Amino acid sequence: MQAYPGLYPVAPPQSAGPEPLMTSALAPPQVLTHAGFDALLAELKRSGHRLLGPIVRDDVVVYDDIESTADLPRGWTDVQDGGHYRLQRRGDDALFGYAVSAQSWKPFLHPPGQRLWSARMRGDAVQIQPEPPPSERMAFVGARACELHAIALMDRALLGTGPGDPYYRARRAQVFIIAVNCSVAGGTCFCDSMHAGPQVTAGFDLALTELSDQSPPVFLVHSGTTAGSAVLAAVPSAPANAAQIAAEQTILAHTRASMGRKISSTNLHDLLLGNLQHPSWTEVGERCLACGNCTMVCPTCMCTSVADVSDLSGERISRSRRWDSCYTSEFSYLHGGSVRHSTAARYRQWLTHKLATWHDQYGSSGCVGCGRCITWCPVGIDLTEQVRAIAAPPAG
Numbered sequence: 001m002q003a004y005p006g007l008y009p010v011a012p013p014q015s016a017g018p019e020p021l022m023t024s025a026l027a028p029p030q031v032l033t034h035a036g037f038d039a040l041l042a043e044l045k046r047s048g049h050r051l052l053g054p055i056v057r058d059d060v061v062v063y064d065d066i067e068s069t070a071d072l073p074r075g076w077t078d079v080q081d082g083g084h085y086r087l088q089r090r091g092d093d094a095l096f097g098y099a100v101s102a103q104s105w106k107p108f109l110h111p112p113g114q115r116l117w118s119a120r121m122r123g124d125a126v127q128i129q130p131e132p133p134p135s136e137r138m139a140f141v142g143a144r145a146c147e148l149h150a151i152a153l154m155d156r157a158l159l160g161t162g163p164g165d166p167y168y169r170a171r172r173a174q175v176f177i178i179a180v181n182c183s184v185a186g187g188t189c190f191c192d193s194m195h196a197g198p199q200v201t202a203g204f205d206l207a208l209t210e211l212s213d214q215s216p217p218v219f220l221v222h223s224g225t226t227a228g229s230a231v232l233a234a235v236p237s238a239p240a241n242a243a244q245i246a247a248e249q250t251i252l253a254h255t256r257a258s259m260g261r262k263i264s265s266t267n268l269h270d271l272l273l274g275n276l277q278h279p280s281w282t283e284v285g286e287r288c289l290a291c292g293n294c295t296m297v298c299p300t301c302m303c304t305s306v307a308d309v310s311d312l313s314g315e316r317i318s319r320s321r322r323w324d325s326c327y328t329s330e331f332s333y334l335h336g337g338s339v340r341h342s343t344a345a346r347y348r349q350w351l352t353h354k355l356a357t358w359h360d361q362y363g364s365s366g367c368v369g370c371g372r373c374i375t376w377c378p379v380g381i382d383l384t385e386q387v388r389a390i391a392a393p394p395a396g
């Protein structure tokens with residue numbers, strides 16, 4: 001990312017990134033009751049965090065503001081498939097008994113619209129007012145393993161090794177993360193294939209496993225940072241016993257075994273880049289509507305474009321960036337035309353970037369296997385099927 005010296009009011013601090021990620025727990029796991037979990041959320045609120053977590057809205061689990069566990073999707077699970085999403089009752093009181101929400105945490109760290117600066121005419125002079133980075137403290141409640149991997153990928157792209165994006169940096173530096181190990185896999189999940197789940201291993205302050213079949217239901221809690229340990233110490237909890245620790249591994253094994261999708265991630269880079277003229281790109285391009293849904297819901301798609309808006313008098317103007325999608329012809333418009341003329345070329349660009357050239361850019365895959373692009377594609381285009389079509393020996 002190019003830096004624009006002087007545009008931002010305060011030079012973004014070089015060391016204000018998030019607390020270094022932990023790869024192992026700081027202390028033996030504790031057990032929290034639902035009441036203890038509520039106390040923990042209240043403690044975070046008391047310390048000035050905006051609480052964000054899963055809620056049911058319009059028959060979908062989405063992330064939004066919450067006040068307490070009363071707002072969580074108690075007793076709901078989701079059924080997901082290509083172009084298909086339904087909520088249904090589980091028959092218990094699980095608070096995190098669904099697979100993955102419709103949107104990820106991306107809108108809170110990298111919002112769909114971000115004003116960069118505004119300007120107004122004062123006589124013959126132009127006064128430019130840069131937009132200051134936000135200072136809000138947020139707590140993400142219920143982040144999944146794949147989502148933490150996605151945040152780590154956004155960190156690499158938007159923070160990098162230099163000043164990076166000051167707006168992302170400001171939001172990211174203030175986030176407290178309560179992660180949850182997945183107890184169910186969705187019909188479109190393949191995080192296990194991408195080595196991005198279902199177990200939370202890094203990037204959290206606290207990590208929970210919901211033991212919903214215990215009476216009363218409890219959470220096993222791991223601390224991942226000193227901040228997490230401090231919040232946990234402020235609420236009533238008890239040491240986990242051996243049966244509860246074993247139950248966590250049983251739950252994770254069940255989740256791994258029930259992934260709705262699989263993908264062979266071995267040498268995808270060479271497979272895709274060695275088959276750029278494969279006929280399946282044309283076939284998928286004929287089905288694709290170029291709507292961009294897949295890029296909007298993907299937790300690692302972060303491309304933006306910039307637009308200027310002025311008032312009718314022309315005295316005030318502002319510049320904002322907004323999410324964009326490589327599926328639009330305008331996205332690759334270069335001095336006189338789009339360099340990707342067909343929908344097939346745009347789909348191929350998206351998939352080969354995600355699964356192949358991301359490795360060249362960042363040293364890892366750009367896909368964490370959350371399955372959202374499959375669920376929310378209106379025609380059910382499935383990247384795992386596309387990879388299989390390319391890997392299959394030619395017919396005849």
Ligand code: SF4
Pocket residue numbers: 294297298299300301354366367368369370371372373374383
């Ligand atoms: S490409 Fe699809 S499955 Fe992979 S991270 Fe993005 S939305 Fe999730």
Ligand code: SF4
Pocket residue numbers: 287288289290291292293294295327373376377378379380381
């Ligand atoms: S793959 Fe599906 S979601 Fe993505 S642009 Fe095409 S039709 Fe839309």
